């Protein structure tokens with residue numbers, strides 16, 4: 444093997460060397476880049492190379508050195524970054540437990556209500572929580588001094604008694620009727636406010652879902668059919684509804700709807716106060732005066748409306764005994780709804 448072949452063999456050795464550890468890197472360094480490296484010995488033999496090939500030989504030795512330096516640098520950096528990572532991981536530390544969030548029970552129920560009504564063509568319409576007197580009361584057939592206003596303990600805005608925190612989502616009915624032409628089929632979920640003493644059963648803010656259907660030839664039978672469908676979808680096909688005459692200023696006739704108590708199955712329990720029935724919503728045929736107030740011709744159109752409290756339905760559905768739990772954000776309470784539907 445002549446000196447050229449020997450040098451080429453060294454170049455191949457550099458290229459083929461496998462470096463996987465700090466030790467093998469050091470062996471490589473000593474052999475090719477150390478103070479007594481093989482290239483020095485080889486280069487010492489330049490004196491035996493004929494003059495006309497000395498340059499070629501010099502270049503060949505240099506290329507081996509260069510290849511060795513590059514390979515060394517690359518592997519050194521690689522091993523360094525591996526040890527950095529390894530050194531920074533303390534395997535004895537407890538792991539980070541990432542918890543997944545869950546939907547709030549109010550959201551679960553609200554979304555379910557929207558889902559059910561969207562199957563029969565109701566669209567969601569949301570509107571403001573700070574309302575004027577007209578949309579919250581007057582247009583809904585509750586002029587000033589109307590006794591029905593007392594049914595809803597209202598929060599007024601100090602500087603302007605014409606502005607209130609809406610006491611119900613029925614205000615959205617008015618806004619929609621003022622701005623859309625029949626047929627109208629909307630569902631309006633949202634937060635409402637009442638100046639009530641906070642207790643296990645009532646709060647100063649809660650959520651309602653309002654429904655409104657206006658078209659030609661809408662009858663009370665359509666209302667009952669719609670609510671029967673809704674209740675069965677929400678609570679189960681065995682549930683029955685009972686409709687009791689009631690009074691709301693914005694509907695005529697008005698009714699309240701009870702469902703068979705799904706906790707005791709109608710036999711009587713604390714939730715239904717041993718009556719076998721629980722009330723879930725108010726409803727009725729939209730009063731012609733309300734239609735008129737919103738520029739809809741009551742001779743041509745009729746409609747029904749209904750309103751329900753989301754907290755109430757949520758409490759019934761999940762057997763929650765205190766309404767305050769739903770606004771306290773105690774994770775021990777909220778975590779129980781992780782797999783709820």
Ligand code: DAH
Pocket residue numbers: 610611612613653654691694724725726727748749750751
């Ligand atoms: N707005 C009523 C309340 O807050 C609920 C209600 C009753 C809404 C009858 C309606 C309805 O649309 O027709 O108590």
